[in-house]
Amino acid sequence: MGASKSWNNFTVTAPGEAVNSPDSIMSYKQIYYSDKYDDEKYEYRHVMLPKDIAKRVPKTHLMSETEWRNLGVQQSQGWVHYMIHQPEPHILLFRRPLPNQKA
Template identity: 70%
Template sequence: MSHKQIYYSDKYNDEHYEYRHVVLPREMVKQVPKSHLMSEDEWRRMGVQQSLGWVHYMIHEPVHQETWRRP
């Protein structure tokens, strides 16, 4: 994986949601708001590309790894 590209994990499910992790290049991390989860408009402006319905719902360590889910 290049450290300059966005990495998209495989999708996985539980009984309620479909999930995926997105690993951002370190230089993009400073664009991630610390005060709130990103809206679809915010993450699309950063260059994250996913189909409709994904919701940013968790930030965890490492800081550059974001988690999305959809029903």
């Protein structure tokens, strides 16, 4: 991956490369991860983003794993961004199949 370059207080990185500015590190520390909960098919969790990260969430589609990881969300593989709750777009809703279940 290419090196990050700063330009007029903006940090430009290669796709998928983390931004390590002091502001972004503080924001990542402010991401809240709920406890996991489940039903008969899925395990669920929600992730609450601080405002500065939430404004980067796309409004037109559910995010791929690459997209939510690029926002700084950190969780194990298999989680899918499955729903947008319009009144609270800063809360990301994730689910993954329970073991021995198929999506």
